Amino acid sequence: MNDIAIHIDSVSKAFGARPVLKDISFTVCNRQSVLLCGVNGAGKSTLINIISGLLQPDRGSVGLLGCNIDKYPQRAKCQLGVILHKPMVYPELTVTENLSFFANLYGVNKSRDRINELLEEVGIWPYRYDRAGILSHGLLQRLAIARALVHRPGILLADEPFAGLDIEACEHLISILNNFVDNSGAVFMTSHNTHIGLRCCSRAMVLNKAKLIFDADVDDIDADCFSKDFVSYAGGAG
Amino acid sequence: MRKLLLIVTFILTLASIWIALTLGAVEGPTANPESPVRNIVYIHVPGSICALFCFVVLLTGSVGYLVTSRPKWDILAAASAEAGTIFAAISNVTGSVFSRAEWNIWWTPSPRLISAAILLLLYIVYLILRSSLAASPRRKARICAVFGIVAFIDVPMVIISARFIPDIHRPDFSFSSSWQSAAFVLSVAAMMLLGAVMISFKADILRIKNRLDEQSFS
Amino acid sequence: MKYFLLSFKAVFIKDVITELRARQVLPTMIVLGVLIVWILRTAAEAVSGGALIVGPVSLWLGVLFAGLLAQERSFAAEQEQNCICGLLLAPVDEGTIYLSKLLVNIVMLCIFELILVPVVIAAFRLNVSGRWLALVGFLLLGNVAISSVGTLFSAIVQLTRTRGSLLSVLVLVILMPMMIPATFALLAIFNSIGDELAGTGALAYVGSIRAAAGYLVVFDAVFVVVCWLLFSFAIKE
Numbered sequence: 001m002n003d004i005a006i007h008i009d010s011v012s013k014a015f016g017a018r019p020v021l022k023d024i025s026f027t028v029c030n031r032q033s034v035l036l037c038g039v040n041g042a043g044k045s046t047l048i049n050i051i052s053g054l055l056q057p058d059r060g061s062v063g064l065l066g067c068n069i070d071k072y073p074q075r076a077k078c079q080l081g082v083i084l085h086k087p088m089v090y091p092e093l094t095v096t097e098n099l100s101f102f103a104n105l106y107g108v109n110k111s112r113d114r115i116n117e118l119l120e121e122v123g124i125w126p127y128r129y130d131r132a133g134i135l136s137h138g139l140l141q142r143l144a145i146a147r148a149l150v151h152r153p154g155i156l157l158a159d160e161p162f163a164g165l166d167i168e169a170c171e172h173l174i175s176i177l178n179n180f181v182d183n184s185g186a187v188f189m190t191s192h193n194t195h196i197g198l199r200c201c202s203r204a205m206v207l208n209k210a211k212l213i214f215d216a217d218v219d220d221i222d223a224d225c226f227s228k229d230f231v232s233y234a235g236g237a238g
Numbered sequence: 239m240r241k242l243l244l245i246v247t248f249i250l251t252l253a254s255i256w257i258a259l260t261l262g263a264v265e266g267p268t269a270n271p272e273s274p275v276r277n278i279v280y281i282h283v284p285g286s287i288c289a290l291f292c293f294v295v296l297l298t299g300s301v302g303y304l305v306t307s308r309p310k311w312d313i314l315a316a317a318s319a320e321a322g323t324i325f326a327a328i329s330n331v332t333g334s335v336f337s338r339a340e341w342n343i344w345w346t347p348s349p350r351l352i353s354a355a356i357l358l359l360l361y362i363v364y365l366i367l368r369s370s371l372a373a374s375p376r377r378k379a380r381i382c383a384v385f386g387i388v389a390f391i392d393v394p395m396v397i398i399s400a401r402f403i404p405d406i407h408r409p410d411f412s413f414s415s416s417w418q419s420a421a422f423v424l425s426v427a428a429m430m431l432l433g434a435v436m437i438s439f440k441a442d443i444l445r446i447k448n449r450l451d452e453q454s455f456s
Numbered sequence: 457m458k459y460f461l462l463s464f465k466a467v468f469i470k471d472v473i474t475e476l477r478a479r480q481v482l483p484t485m486i487v488l489g490v491l492i493v494w495i496l497r498t499a500a501e502a503v504s505g506g507a508l509i510v511g512p513v514s515l516w517l518g519v520l521f522a523g524l525l526a527q528e529r530s531f532a533a534e535q536e537q538n539c540i541c542g543l544l545l546a547p548v549d550e551g552t553i554y555l556s557k558l559l560v561n562i563v564m565l566c567i568f569e570l571i572l573v574p575v576v577i578a579a580f581r582l583n584v585s586g587r588w589l590a591l592v593g594f595l596l597l598g599n600v601a602i603s604s605v606g607t608l609f610s611a612i613v614q615l616t617r618t619r620g621s622l623l624s625v626l627v628l629v630i631l632m633p634m635m636i637p638a639t640f641a642l643l644a645i646f647n648s649i650g651d652e653l654a655g656t657g658a659l660a661y662v663g664s665i666r667a668a669a670g671y672l673v674v675f676d677a678v679f680v681v682v683c684w685l686l687f688s689f690a691i692k693e
Contacts, residue, residue, distance in 0.1 A: 015374065017452035052545060055693050077547040088542035090533075092474040104466035105546040107459055131477075147542070304689055356632050363629045370622055373615040377693060381612050384686045385626065388605065391682055392630050399633035399671060402640050402663045 004066070005030050005155050005186030006051060011060030013046055020046045022210040024060070028203075030154070033177065033187035035197040035218075037230045038207035044190040045085075047207065048159045051188065052082045065154050078106060081148035083158040087140045088147065091133030095124055095143055098132055099150055106151035118146045121179075123172060138169045145176060156180055158189035162196055174200040194227040206234040240438070247435050250428035254280060257421040275339035278332050280422060284429035285328035289357055292322030292433060293390055296364075300386035303379055309448065312379035315386055317440035319364050321433050326358035349400035356396045360389045375448070463548045467556040474533060475564070481529045482567060488525065489518035489572045497579045511580030512642035516635060518572050519565060519598060524627060526564040527606030528613075528620045530557050535614045540691070550688035554607060558680070561603035569595055582646045590665065594641045597672040598634075601679060605630045608683040611691050634675045637668035644668075 006028040013021040020043040028034050038044045049055040051062055053069045053076065062069045069076040089098045096115060103111035119125045122142040127135060132143060141164065148156060156177070162170050177187055177200050191197035198204060198218055204226070206214035214234030226233045258280035299315025302308070333354060338344050345351060367385055371378045475481060493514050500510035534540040543553055573595070576582065584591060606627045613623045644665050 049693075054541060054544060074547040077545060080545065082541075082545050084538060084541060086538035086541075088537060088539050088545075090470065090474060090539060091537060092477045093470065097470075097473065101466055101470050102542065102546065105463050105543070105548050107462060107547075352636075356629070359629050359632070363625050367612075367616075367622065367626065370616045370618055372617055374693075377615070380689050380692075381615065384608070384612065384690045387686060388608070388630060388679075388682060391678060392633065395675060395678070396633040399636045399675075402636050402668065402671075 003029050005032070005064070006188060007063035008051070009061045009063070011047075011050060011057045011062065013043075013050060013055065013057050019210045021050070021057070024207075024212050026205070026212065026215060028186050028188055030184050030186050031181055032203060033181050033201040034189070035194070035201035035204045036188065036190045036207060037194055037197070037204060038190070039231065042207045043210055044207055045159055048082075048084075048157050048188075048190060052080060052157055053077065078151060079154045081151070081153035081156045083141075083144050083148050083156070083161050085159055085163070087132075087144035089132045089140070089143055092131060094129050094131055095119070095135070096128045098143065099146055102147050103150045108151050111150075114150060114152070115146075118149060122146045122176060137164045138166060141165055141169070142172075145173065149180070154185055156185060156187045156189075158187065160191060161189055162191055162193050170196055194230060195223070198223050198226065204230075206230050208234065243431070244435060247428065247431040250424065251432055254284075254421075254425035254428040257425060275336055278336045280425040281429075282329060282332040282336060283422070284426040285325050285332060286354060287426060288429050288433045289322055289325040289329050289354075289361075290393075291430065292318045292325060292437070293357070293360075293393060295437065296322060296386050297390040300383035300390070303383045304387075307376070307380075309375070309379065310445075312383065313441050313444045313448070314437070315383065316368060316444055317437045319361055319368070319386075320440050321436040323358070323361040323365060324436070325429075325433060326354065326361050330354050330358050347403050349397070349403055352400045352403065353393075353396050357393065360392060364389060375451075460549070460552055463546075463552050464556045467543075467548075467553060468559055471530070471533075471557065471560040472563075475560075481526050482564065485522035485525050485564070485568045486571055489522045489568060490575060492518045492521060493572070493576055493579055500580065507580040508582070508646065509643065511576055511582045512646050513639060514580070515572065515576045515642060516598070516639055518576070519569065519595070520602060520628065520631065520635075521624075522568050522572075523561070523565055523599075523602040523606055524620070524624050526561050526568075527603065527610040527627070528623050530561055530607060531610040531614050532619070540614075544692065550691055551684050553691070554684050554687040557610075558603050558607045561607055562599045565599040565603065566596070569599075584645065585647060587645045591642075591645050593669070594638065594645065594672070597669070597676055598638050600676040601634050601638075601672065602627070602631060604676065604679040604683050608687055608690060611687065630679075634672065637663070637671045641665050641668040641672075 004027050006026075008024055008026050011021055011024045012019070024047065036044050036047065046055065050057050051064075053062075053073060064076045065079045067076040067079065090101070093101065096119070099115045099118065100111055103115060108114055116125075119128050122145050124139055124142050124146065127139060132140065135143065141161070145161070148158075158177075161173060161177075165173060174196065177189075181187055181202075187201070189197070189201070198221070202218055204214070204216060204218055204221060205212060208231050214230075222233075258277050295318035296315050299311045299313075299318060302311035303315065333351065334344050337346070337351075345355075364382070364385060368378075368382050371381060373381070496510050496514040496517070497507070500506040531540070534543065544550075573591075577584065606623070609623055609626045613619050613626065616622050640663065
């Protein structure tokens with residue numbers, strides 16, 4: 001019924017007197033995947049944290065599938081799956097226990113089936129009885145993805161999801177993300193690896209010096225030039 | 239305005255110290271009515287009152303911050319905590335001196351002494367917490383406010399629980415003349431004003447410090 | 457309500473499983489408790505009849521310090537893999553997280569006391585003489601009080617450089633008042649004061665066991681509610 005997945009309205013955030021985000025506004029629709037680029041310290045992670053509700057913006061509002069996260073935090077949180085730098089799983093619990101813990105927190109119905117389905121989908125079925133603490137980084141990242149998707153969210157936020165993954169794992173993640181978008185989800189991610197990022201996203205944005213300076217469909221972008229130096233590419237195009 | 243307040247406080251404080259040093263001893267239920275140490279009551283009691291008063295300000299600042307998220311409330315709480323520490327220390331030290339002179343012991347577990355000591359400890363722990371938090375200014379202020387509120391609730395808890403210990407010497411004073419009562423009221427007023435001035439100066443310093451911190455960021 | 461129970465149970469079970477697997481906290485708590493008892497037992501030799509007084513006191517000391525270990529752990533574990541963000545991202549009420557962590561800490565203290573109380577009774581040759589119910593009641597009230605403040609402050613100290621050592625100061629200064637009636641009650645239960653003296657001010661205590669229990673109930677109620685309400689301020693970014 002509502003095509004707008006993420007609605008950011010003039011969001012600003014400063015740490016002390018240093019502005020990190022200045023008056024950012026955009027919308028992301030369902031079935032859209034957005035890549036957010038920016039040099040270190042441009043404010044990408046801060047933006048992800050604000051959309052996920054972990055940080056409060058100084059000004060502006062965030063709406064997720066029509067819910068304002070300030071007014072209806074519980075409803076908005078149910079719509080949101082988040083992958084951050086750290087996997088956010090408990091090393092002492094097994095893979096399945098981790099997933100069923102979060103499924104319970106989100107109040108997922110028939111969590112058993114959902115978890116098995118996810119374990120197959122992200123490819124960690126053989127490790128389901130292993131403790132999360134002994135998994136390798138790549139497998140942990142897959143578990144983090146499963147954790148983020150366990151409650152069937154409509155929106156997936158991902159901060160550097162490709163960091164530390166090998167080529168095969170990257171391909172696998174891209175197919176999971178594409179699958180998610182095809183099921184009418186929206187993806188918003190940051191990545192340093194613009195090559196891979198551009199392959200799986202349909203839209204790209206560039207954040208520089210706390211401002212959104214570039215926003216275009218991936219089809220209209222010269223991928224090679226963009227990957228080489230997106231800041232000056234964005235400056236030239238904008 | 240501030241200058242006038244400062245001058246008034248200065249004069250009042252001097253006056254109350256003069257009274258404390260010269261005026262005849264107040265009468266109390268103890269053995270040595272001639273001892274000049276008893277005049278410490280003109281410092282000790284106002285000091286204790288101010289220590290409690292600062293805690294009320296600390297609570298106001300803490301609750302104000304949690305409700306509004308405005309930094310000025312946090313600054314108020316921080317400033318009153320520092321002033322309160324000084325008054326609580328004055329109250330404890332003068333009390334201890336008095337106790338030694340009158341009853342020959344520095345400290346003994348009795349309701350008022352325990353309450354005063356814990357009050358001082360609460361202030362000190364608040365300041366320790368404040369200085370050791372490594373977080374964004376917003377979060378730091380919020381956490382200090384949380385501790386400030388919990389600490390404030392602890393004060394009546396202390397006063398009630400200390401009653402499980404017998405009050406061996408209840409220092410209730412009586413004043414022999416109305417002149418002495420007036421002097422006592424004056425010393426309380428002087429100390430309260432001093433507290434207010436200290437809080438407002440400290441708040442100014444903190445405000446400037448915050449601004450400097452912000453500028454060094456950018 | 458159903459959702460509250462579901463998430464409450466999920467966090468509780470998760471913490472219990474973690475502790476059972478890692479076995480980090482309980483053994484440390486027990487060893488610390490036994491060490492405290494042992495040191496005080498040695499000191500109690502110095503005075504005749506000292507064991508009667510020091511025994512109950514050592515029990516509270518053990519519970520206080522062991523409780524600090526449990527509380528410190530309860531949010532340090534969340535911080536490790538940034539799991540606390542995972543909890544905050546889920547649509548769980550922060551108060552629910554607080555309550556279930558509180559229950560975990562209370563349960564840990566209860567298990568700890570199952571071992572420490574017999575140790576104390578044996579070491580100091582104390583005599584409970586049929587007041588078991590009162591003893592259990594006071595220990596439970598004490599556990600709630602110790603954990604209520606500790607669970608809140610555990611979340612706070614994760615942001616500081618000194619963590620555990622700061623936690624001990626924060627918790628102990630708030631618990632100071634509650635220790636007066638709690639110690640008094642244990643002294644009375646173990647007959648250290650004697651019925652004819654209880655309530656007369658002997659051994660520097662006035663009041664009755666009933667009054668001490670009343671105080672502890674009020675203390676528990678006030679601090680659990682206040683900490684529960686303030687918890688969301690302490691944990692949110």
